[in-house]
Amino acid sequence: MQLEFERGDADQPSGHALVYFRDSNDQDAIGVTYVVILPVPLDIGKYMPPFLAGQVAEMSANVISSFAFPPAPEPFDSVAEAERVAEIRGDDLVFAGTLNFSDAFDMMERVNEASAEYGRLYTEAHGEDDDLDAVIEDALGGSQKYDEDDYDLMYGEMDEADLLTELSQQLGRMRYSVESGDRSMANETEATIRAIGRYLPANREVAKIVAAATSTSQRASELAQLYVERAYCLYREDYLRLKKIDEDIAGINTEG
Numbered sequence: 001m002q003l004e005f006e007r008g009d010a011d012q013p014s015g016h017a018l019v020y021f022r023d024s025n026d027q028d029a030i031g032v033t034y035v036v037i038l039p040v041p042l043d044i045g046k047y048m049p050p051f052l053a054g055q056v057a058e059m060s061a062n063v064i065s066s067f068a069f070p071p072a073p074e075p076f077d078s079v080a081e082a083e084r085v086a087e088i089r090g091d092d093l094v095f096a097g098t099l100n101f102s103d104a105f106d107m108m109e110r111v112n113e114a115s116a117e118y119g120r121l122y123t124e125a126h127g128e129d130d131d132l133d134a135v136i137e138d139a140l141g142g143s144q145k146y147d148e149d150d151y152d153l154m155y156g157e158m159d160e161a162d163l164l165t166e167l168s169q170q171l172g173r174m175r176y177s178v179e180s181g182d183r184s185m186a187n188e189t190e191a192t193i194r195a196i197g198r199y200l201p202a203n204r205e206v207a208k209i210v211a212a213a214t215s216t217s218q219r220a221s222e223l224a225q226l227y228v229e230r231a232y233c234l235y236r237e238d239y240l241r242l243k244k245i246d247e248d249i250a251g252i253n254t255e256g
Contacts, residue, residue, distance in 0.1 A: 001096065001110075001117045001221065007083065008092030013122045015039070017092035018082050019114050021073050023101040031073025031101060032082055033111050035094075035118045038067060068115035072107040094118065105232050109168045109225065116172035120180050151195040160200065160235050167196050167209070168228055174213040175221050190214060204231040223252050 008014055015037040023029040076082055086093040096114040099106055155163060170193050177185035190210055197206025205227060212224035226249050233242040 001113045003114065003117055003121070004095040006079075006093045006095055007086050008094070010121055012125050013037075013118060014090065014092050015122055015126075016089075017094045017118055018086050019068070019073075019094045019096050019111075019118065020076065020079065020082055021096050021101075021107075021110065022098045024098045025100065025102070027098075029101065030076050030079060030082070031107070032076040033068050033070055033073045033114075034091075035068045035115050037119060037122045068111050072104060072111055073101075105164075105168075106229065108165070109171075109228065112169055112172035113175070113221070113225065116176040120176050123180055151198070155196055155199045158199065163196055163199055164228070164232055164235060167193060167200075167206070167231070170196065171209065171213055171224055171228055175224065178214060178216065178220075186214065200231070201234075203234060206231075219252050219255070223249065226252070 003010065003019075005013075008017065017035045018032055019035050020030045020032045023031070083093055085091070094114075096110065099110050101107065155166070158166070170189055174186060174189040174193065177183075177189055190213075193206065193210055193213070197204070197209075200206060209224055209227040209231075212220055212227055215223075217223075226245055230242060230245045230249070233239070233245060
């Protein structure tokens with residue numbers, strides 16, 4: 001995803017940004033979310049009851065890298081108002097593209113992607129000095145490893161909608177780790193995505209999502225996102241949209 005900094009500097013992100021999108025059905029309408037890089041490591045599992053801790057362990061590292069709230073862009077008065085608020089608060093103001101505001105799943109996926117990209121830019125700019133990834137790993141006690149029983153606990157009882165939401169979140173983490181060159185996180189996240197895939201129908205083609213997500217090709221992120229959206233369409237039985245996505249996927253694969 002390409003982020004356009006309208007306030008602030010992409011080479012030196014401040015670590016907190018108002019990120020806005022335009023509605024594909026109404027170019028005058030915008031939606032805004034707030035992305036922040038937490039300055040101190042936070043392990044959410046420490047504050048959860050023991051029986052839930054395993055289910056949020058993966059989420060902890062993701063939140064520390066980049067946190068977006070609300071999880072889908074909320075309506076905002078205007079770009080001018082967003083600029084005014086960003087100026088008052090000292091925030092970056094970032095345009096993240098156009099999307100369909102009537103598609104809640106797509107909005108959440110795009111926010112995850114924007115959050116991951118902003119986090120990547122921040123780490124790229126400040127990582128050498130702060131060694132943020134090392135701090136996070138130390139705070140969480142090193143890379144988390146899971147066995148089959150752990151995955152059964154985390155994903156075995158989820159319905160498909162929740163599994164696809166988790167898959168989308170992990171995809172954002174995967175793209176961030178691949179683009180930032182963090183092989184340890186990439187390998188860990190790949191294992192998690194494959195585990196999620198075991199609880200999804202075979203035609204969701206999670207293996208293709210992994211292949212696209214781990215690629216370093218120019219359009220890899222777009223292709224991975226299309227495969228995830230394809231899985232959502234199958235789940236929602238939105239076959240008209242599915243046909244268009246399959247055409248887009250074929251077009252990208254033909255280019256490659």
